[in-house]
Structure formats: structure tokens, C-alpha cells
Amino acid sequence: MTDALLVAIDQGTTSTRSILYDTGLVPRATAQQELPQHFPSPGWVEHEPEDIWAGTLATLRQVLSGVDAAEVAGIGITNQRETTLLWDRATGRALHRAIVWQDRRTAEHCARLAAEGAGDLIAARTGLLPDPYFSATKLAWMLDAVPGARAAAERGALCFGTVDSFLLFRLTGGRVHATDAANAARTLLFDIHRGAWDEELLRLFGIPAALLPEVRDNVSAFGTTEPALLGAAIPVRGMAGDQQAAMMGQACFAPGMVKSTYGTGCFALVNTGAVAVASRNRLLTTIAWQLEGRRAYALEGAIFTAGAALQWLRDGLGIISHASEADGLARAADPAQSVHLVPAFTGLGAPHWDAAARAAIFGLTRGTGRAEIVRAALESVAFQTRDLIEAMEADMAAAGASGAPGRVLRVDGGMVASDWTMQFLSDLLGAPVDRPAVMETTALGAAWLAGVGAGLTAPPGGTASHWRLDRRFQPVMERAEADRRQAGWRDALRRTLGAAP
Numbered sequence: 001m002t003d004a005l006l007v008a009i010d011q012g013t014t015s016t017r018s019i020l021y022d023t024g025l026v027p028r029a030t031a032q033q034e035l036p037q038h039f040p041s042p043g044w045v046e047h048e049p050e051d052i053w054a055g056t057l058a059t060l061r062q063v064l065s066g067v068d069a070a071e072v073a074g075i076g077i078t079n080q081r082e083t084t085l086l087w088d089r090a091t092g093r094a095l096h097r098a099i100v101w102q103d104r105r106t107a108e109h110c111a112r113l114a115a116e117g118a119g120d121l122i123a124a125r126t127g128l129l130p131d132p133y134f135s136a137t138k139l140a141w142m143l144d145a146v147p148g149a150r151a152a153a154e155r156g157a158l159c160f161g162t163v164d165s166f167l168l169f170r171l172t173g174g175r176v177h178a179t180d181a182a183n184a185a186r187t188l189l190f191d192i193h194r195g196a197w198d199e200e201l202l203r204l205f206g207i208p209a210a211l212l213p214e215v216r217d218n219v220s221a222f223g224t225t226e227p228a229l230l231g232a233a234i235p236v237r238g239m240a241g242d243q244q245a246a247m248m249g250q251a252c253f254a255p256g257m258v259k260s261t262y263g264t265g266c267f268a269l270v271n272t273g274a275v276a277v278a279s280r281n282r283l284l285t286t287i288a289w290q291l292e293g294r295r296a297y298a299l300e301g302a303i304f305t306a307g308a309a310l311q312w313l314r315d316g317l318g319i320i321s322h323a324s325e326a327d328g329l330a331r332a333a334d335p336a337q338s339v340h341l342v343p344a345f346t347g348l349g350a351p352h353w354d355a356a357a358r359a360a361i362f363g364l365t366r367g368t369g370r371a372e373i374v375r376a377a378l379e380s381v382a383f384q385t386r387d388l389i390e391a392m393e394a395d396m397a398a399a400g401a402s403g404a405p406g407r408v409l410r411v412d413g414g415m416v417a418s419d420w421t422m423q424f425l426s427d428l429l430g431a432p433v434d435r436p437a438v439m440e441t442t443a444l445g446a447a448w449l450a451g452v453g454a455g456l457t458a459p460p461g462g463t464a465s466h467w468r469l470d471r472r473f474q475p476v477m478e479r480a481e482a483d484r485r486q487a488g489w490r491d492a493l494r495r496t497l498g499a500a501p
């Protein structure tokens, strides 16, 4: 059978994966490579662009070994978002290491912009806020730090892009410099209402327009791979940032549907349909996807630390040797003890955006042991999720948007292996938590985009659904008890906010 395969590239913060699917979106082969992390200064996080490229090419070749590359109907790319690259248009060589979304080096630049009152313009055009998380100040930093870069950028000799754009450029042999609307929406340079780069923002951040990639729909004929790379000219048919791709993988196609991904951090997105809901609770407004020129929007809550709290318990404190031990310990913990861990290791994201906050543990007594601390780490993820969902509900109600985000939560990511956490999450929310059979929802979303582009899978609203339930967690806790616990968390949180060392 020809043209019967699809490939997803999932280039994430800590690893690069390629997955080969059949047209029913059933995975046939997976390859993964760790991505080395560089921390050249406190708060700085970088990736080597050649590592990103080499990992992508190696995993692609691995999943395509034994397969006729000409049978692949399309590639979908999904990626860690916001991470910023700058490269030479003629040679494809990067001028600097990629500055990763977690990198805080431009905090002062952002604070200055906020103090000058740029926050309103930024929020109105981009749905975001002046924070180092997003790409624009990272790009400005590179243009200033690399000798000659600004002049070369003005001449049109350089390209800026997020990881999707960089991979597309390399895969097409330097023929295509493009991105998709969902990735563009994370740069601080893109007007999410007009669907275009914004000249006023480009001036504000000092970014030459000649650097920018062309912005396309998430499903588009992005270009074909250089035949020498994979043995055939394979069309790249879909691209999307990883959290948006996870929404598609979770089939959150109707307004009000929410997915929450628990990996290193946690990203919860609710579909708000054609309405870009402006948040009054410091959530982000972002493009969920753009298909046939029509945009769907999402409200997003980004929490910087979720599974990473367990990594700290493992690597920093050494009180567990593997994340999978956490469930057993949480079950064994003393129910009478109320210990709270506020995991503000790198500050707090939505809805607080407090870069100065630092992690703390409250409620320790002589009877507290590792089980209570581990339980507190798992609980912190659920408490933070409830804060986000309540903020989403308030924002959507204020905007008169349709759909109720608190009705059911679709979850994915490494941490949802923890049954205990998922049950506690359902208890706190007072709502069902659905864990899908296919946990690789991000890659699934990218494959789905490629399939739509190839005409092999149904677009949203079509009859076929690629989503299947593994397990539904139902709330059993009394509402009053759930509220009492959430109030205990908020008290701990209040004592942590703004607590700079």
C-alpha cells in the first residue's frame, strides 16, 4: 500500500522523539534521544542547535529504517515552544545556542517594559505578558550579544525561528523559512487577532522584520524534505507547538474542553473557540490552531514545576529513588498531617507570575517523614491545577464564552502514571479526570495534523476520533473537605509569594 504512513517529530525540552504511525493513527515505531541541557549561568538554559537537529535526523532515520520513505504521506512537527534560534540564511548555521523557554536572562528587560507600561499593548495584541518565558526578548538579547548580528539581520542575511521553523528550514535543505500560527503566537511579536506580525511590537523589541518566518496555517504544504536526508522527498504537512498539539491529540475540539499536560511543568489549555478570551486572572490567551485561515483560541495556564518537584525529591533530597515510588508513599502518609510544598523552585507561573517566589514546605512537625513530603509534592500539582481551572472558569464566565472548563479534565504527560495524583486531582476539582489510552498525545496531535494535510484523517468536526479512554477518575471526596484542603494550600501559597531570598 502506498502513502499509508505518517510521521510525527516531537522535539521537546528534554528529549527528541520521532514516531511512525499508520493512517489509523496507531503508533508503529518510536525512537527517542535525550537532549543535553546547558546552564551557563544561574537562570540561563540553552540547547545546542546541532543537537536538536542531529537528534531529529537520527530518530527520523531510526523509525524509517525498514520502511520505504516514499510511503510516508506526511510529517507533522511539534516542538517545545518559545525557545529561540537565530541562524544564517545562506548556510543554515546557528549564530548562538538556542535560548530555552525556561531561561530567565531577560528578566530585567521585561521588568523595564512592564514599568514603562508596555504590558497593555502586549496583552492586547499578543494575549501574553512581558515575561522572559516568551521569544522576543531572547531574540533581542542575541542580536545584541552576537557581534555583527543586528547589521546582518537588517540586511536579511539571518533567520529567526522557534524550533519548528529551524527544523523545517533544515529538513527542506534551507528552502523554506516558515512557522505556524500557534507557534508564532508565543513570540510576543504576533497579533493573535489579525494573525500577522505586528510592526509596533517589532519596534518595541527592536526586531528587524527581515528576520521573521512566514506564518502559515497549522495544516499547510510546508515543503518537502531534501531527498538525501531520508531517502525521499517527504511532505511536511503540519506544525504546532507541543501544548497545542496535545490539545489536538486529546481531541479537545469543542469550546470548553480542557487538557492538562503533566511533565516537567504543567500546561492546562481550555478551548475557547472563535473567541479570544482576554484573561482577568493572568492566564495567557493564545492561538489553539489556525485551519483554512480560521483561528481557534485557548486560554492557557502554565505552571513551571510539576513532575520536576519529584525530580528534586529524587536528585536534590534523595528521599525517593524513582518517581514511581511516590504513589505508594502518598498512600502510606499520615492523613492527619497537613504538610504543604509550594514548588516555586523557579518562581511561580500562572496565575501569579511571581519570578521572585521560591519554594517552601509548610506544616512540618516532628512526626513528618518522607511520605508526607512526597504526598505534598503530588498534591501541589493538583492544587495548582484547581487554581488554574477556577481562573479559567471566571475568565470564560466574564467573557460570556461557551463551555464550562471545570466539567471534565483530559490529562496526559509522564506524571499521569500516578493514579494517586489523578484521584486527588479529581477529588479537588469535584470533576472527572480522563486519562487516554494513548499517552503520547503531543506526537499524536502532530500526526493528526499531517494526516489532515494528506487527506487521510478527519478534520475537527469530522466523525472519526483518535481519542480513547484508558481510565476515568471520579471524585469521591466531600466538597467541603476539598475546599478546606484548597484553602490550606492557598494559605501556604500566600506565605510564599514575593518571598525573594
Ligand SMILES: Nc1ncnc2c1ncn2[C@@H]1O[C@H](COP(=O)(O)OP(=O)(O)O)[C@@H](O)[C@H]1O
Binding pocket: 012, 013, 014, 015, 262, 263, 264, 265, 306, 307, 308, 309, 310, 311, 323, 324, 325, 326, 327, 413, 414, 415, 416, 417, 418
Ligand atoms: N510514576 C510516576 N509518578 C509520578 N510522576 C512521574 C511518574 N513517572 C514519571 N513522572 C514524572 O513525569 C515527568 C516526566 O514526564 P514527561 O512527560 O516525560 O516530561 P517532559 O516532556 O517535560 O520531559 C518527570 O518529572 C517525572 O517526575
Ligand SMILES: O=P(O)(O)OC[C@H](O)CO
Binding pocket: 011, 012, 013, 014, 079, 080, 081, 082, 101, 241, 242, 243, 263, 264, 265
Ligand atoms: O517540551 P515540554 O513538553 O517541556 O513543553 C514546553 C512548552 O512548550 C513550553 O511552553
